[in-house]
Amino acid sequence: MKTAVIAKALIASLGFVTLFTPNQASAQLIPQPWVxxxxxxxxxxxxxxxxxxxxxxxxxxxxxxxxGVDVLKFINLPVISPYVGLGYYSEDKGVAVSGGVQVGATDHIFVGAGYNSVRGFNGQLGVRF
Incomplete structure (x- = not known):
């Protein structure tokens, strides 16, 4: 009986440690720039x-x-990161909507493709530190 309780407590503890490990969030604190x-x-x-x-x-x-400027929201998946965004542009272009995907090419380089209703289709190249 004691072994079953200890095993359940150990399994629950490992689950909580895995769930609340800060590695993923701490890696995202460093900005990832792109052009x-x-x-x-x-x-x-x-x-x-x-x-x-x-x-x-x-x-x-x-x-x-x-x-103009666009604010983007990313969905963080293991290899790809799709995003959607909303922006505002000058010269009577007004509100812009955008969407796309970024894909990790290597540990420190990512590429992407997207669409912006003002800027059209685009390709992206970025770096992870």
């Missing part, structure tokens, strides 16, 4: 962004000299 190049209606568009704690911010330059 992005894309196109919309024949115009080249650019952006720089950073991600921490599954939230991101991207500063972009779109067609007709428009500039």
């Amino acid at each position: 992005s190049v894309g196109g919309n209606d024949g115009d080249v568009t650019y952006a720089v962004g950073a991600r921490a704690l599954n939230l991101g911010v991207e500063l972009g330059a779109g067609p007709d000299g428009s500039t």
Whole structure:
């Protein structure tokens, strides 16, 4: 009887230790920057962004000299990280919606592809520290 209680307590303790291990969150405290190049209606568009704690911010330059900022929410999966976002751009471009995915290429490099309603389709290259 005592062995069964001790075994159950040990299994429960290991489960809680696994559940509350801070390794994943502490790794996300360091921002992960990226650059992005894309196109919309024949115009080249650019952006720089950073991600921490599954939230991101991207500063972009779109067609007709428009500039803006997007706030992104990432879903952290083991290999890929899809995201959705909402932003605002100048030059009467207004509100922008965006979405895409980032994929870990190596331990310190990731690539991505996305779409922004103002900046169009884009490719991303980023670094993890």
